[in-house]
Amino acid sequence: KIRIPKALGIAITYIIIIAIISGLFAIVIPPLIEETTKLFQTLPPNLDYLLSIVAVDKSVLQNQLTELSKNIFSITLTVFDNILTIIFLLVLTFYLLLERQSLENRIASFFIGRQERVKGLIIQIEEKLGGWFRGQFFLSLVIGTLSYIGLLILGVPYALPLAVVAGVMEVVPVIGPIISAIPSILIALTISPLLGLAVAVMYFVIQQLENHLIVPQVMKRAVGINPLFVILAIAVGSRLLGFAGALLAVPIAVVIQIIVAEIIEEKNI
Template sequence: MKNPLTRYIFQNQFLATLLFLLVAWAIIQLREVLVLIFISYILMAALYPTVEFFKKRKVPNTIAVFFTYIITVALLAILVFPLIPFFVSQIQLLFESFPQYINDSAKLLNINIDSNQFKALFAEELASVGKNVFSVTSRVFGGLFSVLTVIVVSFYLMLDYERIKKSVVLIFPKNDQGKALLIIERVQEKIGAWLRGQLILSIFIGGITWIALTLLGLSFALPLALIAGILEIVPTIGPIVSAVPAIIVALSISPTMALVVAGLYLGIQLVENNLLVPKIMQKAVGLNPIIVILMVITGAKIMGIMGALLAIPFASMLIVITRNIKHNN
């Protein structure tokens, strides 16, 4: 049975509306903090199976969390961090050359464009892109402090996850606590599976795109492949957007090359959607393409690129909760 105060609030339409508006206002005011917490939760959800792996082998929880973080940081330090400056310089070089590719493509198609406008546009974008690793990280995460916040918060979420679950469950009536715990665990499982799956898909798409574009002899194969891998995290829209610069670069060579590259990107997507996604993402939530597009547009409108990226896991979380509530009812 509901608490008398809760029942009174929801029976009174004015108070219920006021409560909803207050919650909405609080979310808007605290959105940056909530985004950091949500990113921390996604990171925790992705890494938590490793903690459980150690715990099943009688490793204490605290040590299991430390081991998980040490392994993760070591892998990043060895495989990722040393390559970031090189990747950034390659993408920057592509941006600098892109106006010329647009100009060459336009000449091939007998289209008159003002190349100076494109050069000015790309010069402005280049000025906003960081010239070192710190500035790029700052643009993506909102500063070094935010990155450290995500790392620390996700660490403590992982450390106290079992206790946090039990505390959240206590909010619900006693008869519903078992169902609430099950939903919390399923959300964590699905969100974690989503991030792990997206990382695998991004690496595969980036790698296969780089190999294919290199074999075709296309300039800037590496930065174009990096763009394809990064945008893979945005379903439906990401692969389409990533194909555009590659097709423009190919079009500067010949219309035939542009068709070949377009066919290549389409072929990679067909292989991914029909073979890879069903296997890799089987534990994650499948989203309707229309929902994906609407969520990405909404997220981008609210919080830019970060909002677009976080829209998918947020939608997945809501769908898992909704499905489980309907199933339990």
């Protein structure tokens, strides 16, 4: 058997993942760019029509856009900072994977006489959190696909970029689906009020399916916790810490469940 160095193995895994994502982008990006370009080209007349419907003073909107343009530098810095954060997390993850065994041993060394049990606990947590990440990615694909199919059926233009927004915003609990629905509804309103209502109903149905069926079932399979527990965890997390609490609710609940189960098992022994 050929023994591949650990660092090389992790690097190859990264390359394969990046290649797969790049391949998917190569398929999706060209039509996405085309539809997005058309969307921005039709924004001025559509915006005038929408303003006439909702009776918004155009001068007020222009003033708000002027204020927004003044903050464009800080917005650019924020975007750049987020990109650097993603790169930092990728590099950090690489080194954590590289030193995984060493880190496990160091953490376990603090629990004299229970090193093996602690190592087993760490492995369980790693596996469950990995399942959570995979589940979250799968949820984005499902919601994006459902949104795309729904928008196509209703005949809403620019379905692909709007569906991509829905898939990306899926990672933002509670408010993500609401934010992703707004541009679709506004575009539908430029065609007819009835279509705007239909799109709003479609997103509402998808959100209800997501909250009460898709998320609980996917997370049950991904991390092995009760669907009701998932719903309660997200509700409590969002109430206590808002967006951050809702985002981290499931992984924190997973860690708590594993630790509590370990404590109960140890007491029974």
